[in-house]
Amino acid sequence: MLANPDYTPEVAVATARYYDHVKNVIPAVEWPVHAPYIAAINALKKERNAVVLAHNYMTPEIYHCVADITGDSLALARRAAQTDADVIVMAGVHFMAETAKLLNPGKTVLIPDMRAGCSLAESITAADIRTLREKHPGVPVVTYVNTSAEVKAESDICCTSGNAVAIVESLGCDEVIFLPDEYLANYVAQQTDVRIITWKGHCEVHERFTPQELEDYRASYDDLTIIAHPECPPDVLAVADFVGSTAQMSRFVETRRPKRVLMVTECSMSDNVAADVTDVDFIRPCNLCPHMKRITLAKIYESLENLEPRVEIDPKVAEKARRAVERMLEHG
Numbered sequence: 001m002l003a004n005p006d007y008t009p010e011v012a013v014a015t016a017r018y019y020d021h022v023k024n025v026i027p028a029v030e031w032p033v034h035a036p037y038i039a040a041i042n043a044l045k046k047e048r049n050a051v052v053l054a055h056n057y058m059t060p061e062i063y064h065c066v067a068d069i070t071g072d073s074l075a076l077a078r079r080a081a082q083t084d085a086d087v088i089v090m091a092g093v094h095f096m097a098e099t100a101k102l103l104n105p106g107k108t109v110l111i112p113d114m115r116a117g118c119s120l121a122e123s124i125t126a127a128d129i130r131t132l133r134e135k136h137p138g139v140p141v142v143t144y145v146n147t148s149a150e151v152k153a154e155s156d157i158c159c160t161s162g163n164a165v166a167i168v169e170s171l172g173c174d175e176v177i178f179l180p181d182e183y184l185a186n187y188v189a190q191q192t193d194v195r196i197i198t199w200k201g202h203c204e205v206h207e208r209f210t211p212q213e214l215e216d217y218r219a220s221y222d223d224l225t226i227i228a229h230p231e232c233p234p235d236v237l238a239v240a241d242f243v244g245s246t247a248q249m250s251r252f253v254e255t256r257r258p259k260r261v262l263m264v265t266e267c268s269m270s271d272n273v274a275a276d277v278t279d280v281d282f283i284r285p286c287n288l289c290p291h292m293k294r295i296t297l298a299k300i301y302e303s304l305e306n307l308e309p310r311v312e313i314d315p316k317v318a319e320k321a322r323r324a325v326e327r328m329l330e331h332g
């Protein structure tokens with residue numbers, strides 16, 4: 001806990017510019033709760049030579065007010081590989097912190113809550129991959145970054161939702177094993193001639209959307225543009241006007257400026273884009289990721305204060321897993 005979480009006049013001044021940016025997505029009554037932590041975290045980051053990396057699903061008081069680097073999994077991995085900071089705080093889930101640690105073995109990498117997992121990462125083990133390789137000898141394994149370091153270590157190359165098709169095609173093979181997300185794999189299979197062998201992992205947030213729900217929104221709102229993450233089931237993607245990673249969805253709204261948009265993805269993402277893009281009407285069905293929502297300002301403050309909990313990876317596993325991530329990053 002922060003020793004003095006009071007909303008003092010000094011804190012109000014130090015955080016005013018942040019509130020100005022998020023005032024259309026954070027009610028004024030909540031600001032005195034967030035502001036003391038925002039001021040304290042921003043001061044502590046300087047003391048520790050630390051950076052906060054925040055995924056697009058973080059709440060706006062994290063994403064817009066304490067993060068140094070924001071983005072989708074691909075951008076966070078790229079930027080983690082470039083930082084000069086001594087300490088990296090991952091405001092995201094555990095696999096994202098592991099990826100940052102793989103790329104920065106000598107740095108302190110913190111995850112403010114060790115329990116911030118992912119249903120996709122939970123869906124597959126290293127032993128499962130070894131079994132798949134026995135069943136499909138010689139077929140390369142492309143692994144979504146939403147996996148543990150042990151699973152990455154058994155893989156040929158990683159990918160994210162932002163580069164999955166390009167990575168699959170970069171291998172120059174007729175067939176690849178693509179895991180663990182069955183729906184992302186189906187989506188990739190539609191975009192390429194490469195045959196895709198899938199696994200039955202699902203994202204517990206995106207699999208909850210239904211085509212009927214989206215059709216109902218379309219019937220209720222004029223000029224509604226629906227954009228969806230490829231972790232959604234195929235019948236949901238079929239209803240969408242655009243499909244892309246979280247960064248590609250943000251870019252779509254920023255550049256195309258639809259009159260009204262529904263982002264079929266985790267709930268906080270719409271808030272974060274809405275803080276930047278004030279002339280678009282956001283329709284927000286609210287599916288929250290319980291893992292992402294474990295990360296709070298109070299936990300970020302505590303992890304920076306105590307330099308705990310740290311992400312550590314067995315060096316033998318790390319060496320192999322790093323190769324799979326670096327192969328992806330080399331792809332450009």
Ligand code: 13P
Pocket residue numbers: 056071072073074146160161162203229231244245246247
């Ligand atoms: P992105 O790489 O598109 O940000 O997706 C990560 C994720 O966890 C989506 O659920």
Ligand code: SF4
Pocket residue numbers: 093117118119120121146203204205206231266289290291292
């Ligand atoms: Fe994992 Fe889904 Fe949460 Fe992303 S939204 S971290 S894929 S459970």
